[in-house]
Structure formats: C-alpha cells, structure tokens
Amino acid sequence: xxxPTLYLNSFGLSxxxxxxxSAALENNAxxxxxxxxxxxxxxxxxxxxxxxxxxxxxxxxxxxxxxxISNDAYELSFANGVTTTLRNKVSGKxxxxxxxxxxxxxxxxxxxxxxxxxxxxxxxxxxxxAYIFRPNSSKTEYPGPAQTPTLTVxxxxxxxxxxQVWSEWASVVYRLHAGKGFVEVEWTVGPIPMDNPWLAGxxxxxxxxxxxxxxxxDIKSDGTFYTDSNGLxxxxxxxxxxxxxxPAVYNITEPVAGNYYPITSMLAVxxxxxxxxxxxxxxxxxxGASLQDGQVELMVNRRVFFDDAYGVQEPLNETMCGCGxxxxxxxxxxxxxxxxxxxxxxxxxxxxxxxxxxxxSIENANAVRRQAVEELEFPATLAFTSGRVARxxxxxxxxxxxxxxxxxxxxxxxxxxTGGKLLLRLQHLYSAGESAKHSVPVxxxxxxVFARAGLRIQSMEETQLTGVRGPVSxxxxxxxTFVPNEGVAAQLKAAPFPRVxxxxxxxxxxxPMDVRTFLIxxx
Numbered sequence: 076x077x078x079p080t081l082y083l084n085s086f087g088l089s090x091x092x093x094x095x096x097s098a099a100l101e102n103n104a105x106x107x108x109x110x111x112x113x114x115x116x117x118x119x120x121x122x123x124x125x126x127x128x129x130x131x132x133x134x135x136x137x138x139x140x141x142x143x144i145s146n147d148a149y150e151l152s153f154a155n156g157v158t159t160t161l162r163n164k165v166s167g168k169x170x171x172x173x174x175x176x177x178x179x180x181x182x183x184x185x186x187x188x189x190x191x192x193x194x195x196x197x198x199x200x201x202x203x204x205a206y207i208f209r210p211n212s213s214k215t216e217y218p219g220p221a222q223t224p225t226l227t228v229x230x231x232x233x234x235x236x237x238x239q240v241w242s243e244w245a246s247v248v249y250r251l252h253a254g255k256g257f258v259e260v261e262w263t264v265g266p267i268p269m270d271n272p273w274l275a276g277x278x279x280x281x282x283x284x285x286x287x288x289x290x291x292x293d294i295k296s297d298g299t300f301y302t303d304s305n306g307l308x309x310x311x312x313x314x315x316x317x318x319x320x321x322p323a324v325y326n327i328t329e330p331v332a333g334n335y336y337p338i339t340s341m342l343a344v345x346x347x348x349x350x351x352x353x354x355x356x357x358x359x360x361x362x363g364a365s366l367q368d369g370q371v372e373l374m375v376n377r378r379v380f381f382d383d384a385y386g387v388q389e390p391l392n393e394t395m396c397g398c399g400x401x402x403x404x405x406x407x408x409x410x411x412x413x414x415x416x417x418x419x420x421x422x423x424x425x426x427x428x429x430x431x432x433x434x435x436s437i438e439n440a441n442a443v444r445r446q447a448v449e450e451l452e453f454p455a456t457l458a459f460t461s462g463r464v465a466r467x468x469x470x471x472x473x474x475x476x477x478x479x480x481x482x483x484x485x486x487x488x489x490x491x492x493t494g495g496k497l498l499l500r501l502q503h504l505y506s507a508g509e510s511a512k513h514s515v516p517v518x519x520x521x522x523x524v525f526a527r528a529g530l531r532i533q534s535m536e537e538t539q540l541t542g543v544r545g546p547v548s549x550x551x552x553x554x555x556t557f558v559p560n561e562g563v564a565a566q567l568k569a570a571p572f573p574r575v576x577x578x579x580x581x582x583x584x585x586x587p588m589d590v591r592t593f594l595i596x597x598x
Contacts, residue, residue, distance in 0.1 A: 077101065081266065081422040084396040109233040111253055114455055117482065118470035134231040136238070142228045144235035146251040149258055149434075153237060156224035158249070161258070161292075163435050168351055170369075170434060173291040176218050176245045176262065179210035179331065181283030181379040199328075203283060204383025205391045208332050208362060208374065210285060218245035218264075218286065220273040244268065244425075245286070257356075257447045258432040262288050265425030266395070267378040283379030283390075288430065289372040292353050296344035300365035306340040306448075307588055308506040314365065319562025331366065335374070338363040340448050342371055345437050352440040356431040356448045376426045396421035442513055445504045449481065473526035479504055479517045480585055484592075489542065496594040498542050499535075503585040507571050514587045516572055521595075522581040531598040537577040538592050546576070 079100045085093040114120050141154045150162045151172070161172035181203035203209040219242030227238040236250040244266060250259040270281045298314040314334055315327045327333040336342075342363045345352035355363075355371050362374040379391045398419030431451050433444045476482060484500035505513040525532035537546045558564050575584035577593075585591065 081395045081425050084421045086420040111233055115470035116475040117472045121464045121467035134229055136227045136229045139226050139228050142226055142237055144251050146253055148256045153226055156226055161434055166435050170292040175289040176241045177215035178284040178286045179215055181285055182209040182211045183381055202381040202383050203379050205387045206385040207383040210331050213331050218242045256443045260430045263427040264376040266423030286376045287372045288375050292369040294344050294351055294353055294369035295346045296368045300344045302336045302338055302342045303340045319560055334364045335362045350436045352437045354433040354440050354444045356451055358429045358451050393424040394421040441510045471530055472524050474523045477517050479513050480519055493594050496596050499593045499595050501591050503587050503589045505587050507587040516584050516586050518584045520582045533596045533598050535581055535593050535595045540592050542592050
C-alpha cells in the first residue's frame, strides 16, 4: 500500500501538503487476484475479471508464529518466524532451510576484520562504493533491531504464500503456485536507513549497508558452487580459489568480496554423493557467492556513504526520486537527499525483486531450472482494457518449438539492410552434460512452426550471429591458443557434438547451448 508513496519529493511542501500528496500516491487496491493462465506459444490469451460477491473465493490473511505451505512439488515449513525445512514432494528429498536478510558493514578504508586474511594484507585504503564491494567484516548484521520476524499466511487455490517481515525496511514473501516446480521468493529491501541506533556505539558511527538474501541448507557442497556465464553455461567455482589459468597458489585477501561472482541468471550448490542440488534463480543480475557449505547469498541492495574513487565521484546513496545530495561533503550525505543542496526530500532507494528456488536431484534440478528462469526473466506481457477484445486468443505459430529451443529473436528492425528479410535467432537452453534428457541435439522443422497464413516461411538462410555475414567454417578462424597447463587444455576440448550445417530445407539441428541466426521471409 505504502510503496508508491516513497516516490514523493516533499521538498517545499507543508506538512498538510505532504500528507495530501502521500495519500494521493497510495495504492488503494484491496485484493490481489491470482489465477492459473495457459498461454499459446508466441500468442496471447484474454481473461475477463468481474467483481464477485463479498465472500466468493476471497481468502483472508492470518498472522501466525508457525506455518506450512505446499503445492504439487514442494512443502515449505516455518517456525518461530523463520523458515525451517524445504521438502520436495515428488523426489522425497528434504533439507534444513534457513533464509536470512542481513547486511555487511561497508568498508570506509582500513583494516578488513577477518582472521582468514594474513595480517600484512588486511589494511587497504580502498572504500566500498558504486564499483567496489568491500565489506568491513565477514560478519553480517540483522536488518534493524534484532527481533523474531512476523509471519502472515494466505492459503488459496492458485497460490499459497507467507509474508515474513524482518523490520520496517526488510521483508520477504514466499509463494508456492499451483502446478509450479519452484518456490518463489519476493524480497523488498529499503529505504535502507543511514543510521543504525540498534548497534552498540552507533552514536559515533553510522555504517554503509550492503544487504544480502542468504539461503542455508544441509547440502555438503565441499566449498564448490556453480554460477552462470551471462545466462549460458554454468561455471564451477571454489571458495578462495581460482580457475586453472590462475597461479596454483592464489592469495585471496578479501574473504567475502574475493568470492563474489556476477550472477546473471542462477547459482547453485550440490552434493553429488547425496544427489541433491539447490539452485537460486534471479530476475536481475546480482552479485553472489557461497561462503559456507550448502549456503548461497545474493546482494540485493546497497547504501554506502563514501566514493570508491573509480570515477563516479559520489557515494552510492540513491533516493527513490532520483535526486541526491550532490553538494554534500563525503561522509555527510543526507538520509533524504536534501542536506547538501536542497530541492530534494525523498526516501532512500527501495528495491523489490524475485528469486526462484529449485531443490531436487541434480538431474531434475538441472532440467527444471532452465525452464523456470525463462519464466522468471521473460514473463508474459500484460495489457488491460475495459472493452471487448476482437480476437481473445491467438498463436502466431502453427506448432510450438521443442522445450529445449528458445525463440530468442524475431524482428523486422533490420529490413533496410537485409533486403526486407526478418532476423530469426534460436537458442538451445541447455549446455553439454547438464541434463541427460535435454542436453542433446534437437531438430526442428521451421516450415511446420511458421505455417500459419500470413506467417508462412518462404525462404531462410543462415548467417553469423550478428546477421551481417553468411556462415563461415570454424576451421577458417582456427588460431594457436596458449595452453599453460592441463586444466586449461581440458577447458578447450572440442565440443562434444559436431555441428550440423543448415541444408536449406527449413530443418535445423541445434546442439546444446547453440545460438544460431537466420534471415527469413514470411508470406
């Protein structure tokens, strides 16, 4: 209800005017409508909503101390305000499951408080800022005065959810949707306060705060975790280590930041002996790590008070209105943006996002996570009207693509340079060795897909990825690559599947993780 009011810039408004402006921004919706929708491929469907009787299908929220929610795939349990266990009802696998919202104290330069770092390497003038994440310590703090989080549960036919409030600036909503093979976690963090009166000695020091969501399980991951490479292959990571192209002995002087990696789509930990994996999927790019066995964390919001000297020339102290304290001295930024230059009295940045949890056998998790992340990162587009729709449902293709193949691009943006041809790009969602079922060459006949009147394929030619040149054999670009050791040699091994050239018959064979581009004409 109150989230839209955070966008109010109340500079120059009287108390009465500010209250009226805030009331005008409030979200006055009284209900959330949840239903299951089946959508045709490359198409749309229409659903009509009508106001029902006061009690029809309405589900009230109830405050509880313990709860359990479930769907066809999962059961998630809570006690004393926190998550306790996660059980996959299909495979029978169960794990202890703790979710925390916490924050690191942002470094202002100086000593990193960690016994893991050799004494001679702890001291650095580097501050945490827009480009640099450098916590003061490996220890995390509760988001506000320590308390037992409160729980509110809603149980409906389409979705069951628990809202968990950690403090006035941190909350999490857990959802289990009917028919879905994942747990949805919606987090909201902000406005992050600049002060921290709940910490001892806070009068002398207000800390910058780097906020994370952390998931802990009993998976024995042995210091190993996996992160996606820009949404494509998964890369093996090891705590306090680097890949084979780095020196064998590599000193990590930042035990937290030194183990963070960019997460575009997902990260995972697994126990091969127990055949169990926990994968966390993200809706936006975030930094992430696994700092303890069976545990993963993702950075979701930050508010720091010093510039890191990498070019921005201002602290990462953002407001919801986009205005800031541009004339304030370093370390003297205002909580609402107005102390330095006036003209801005606005709440600090508040961020809301969604992560999906997949917990299963390694094979099943690998299969599910690729499909789930597509749903998370590329959701259906919504449109609303109060009138009638001439064509309530439509699909622009005659046949759906195989589940392993994604329609990555279909655009007329470049017809001026392609002679009127459309650019079509296909992607195989799975990488080699990821799934016994899905990590295989998959063929598709595009004359069966694009076969509807008005969208019937007439011609098709393959190009290089960007669409500006025809395909060139791989051999033409073979170069001598420096191979310093056997580890790097293993990474450079030839692809396990030979490429199948396009023969001009509208039939394409996609190998795992292939991305192929074509120029096509449609009738």
